[in-house]
Amino acid sequence: MKEQLHLPNDAIGNFIINEEEMAVLASQLELLKSPKKLLLMKHIHEEALPPVDKCVLYLGPPYFDLIESKMAELHTMAFTREELRHPFYGVMEQRELVAVGGYHVYSEDYVELGNIGTDVAWRRQGYGKKVCAELTRTGRLVTPNVYLNVLEENVGAIRLYQSIGYELVCKQYMVEFVIGS
Secondary structure, three states, X not given: OOOOOOOOOOEEEEXXXXXXXXXXXXXXXXXXXXXXXXXXXXXXXXXXXXXXXXXXXXXXXXHHHHHHHHHHHOOOOOOOHHHHXXXXXXXXXXXXXXXXXXXXXXXXXXXXXXXXXXOHHHOOOOHHHHHHHHHHHHXXXXXXOEEEEEEOOOHHHHHHHHHOOEEEEXXXXXXXXXXXX
């Protein structure tokens, strides 16, 4: 594969794998750092979604630069500009984007929420929950398979997702490795 892709020696790669795959591959990879533990969660309980909140806005093309700037400010792990082709939602307060979220994947097969964050100064006011609820509601219009990944250590986010109807599907690992010579 290294030759087919014309990768240089010591190139860095990463992927997400489940616990079983990790057990098999761990001895075969030169890990760059300790894998990050992730939880894959699926939206199961539609009745747990709070009502639509009018403060959550659909963020179309005029907001793309603002979204990209907020993603950098929030140090999101996996945001790419091409994800702006999927819907994004957010909350504006005092003409500032204070909470935002979108999708990594948005298809009829499945939807994966991602790039979710709230400004530090605006946290613990329910904005993240409102954005996540709208993302989930919009995702469920496309498919019943609505997922998200969350770092295992992010207990507050896990509780939030559970409160709007998500359940744990499996544990995964985000693995960063060196492609040797």
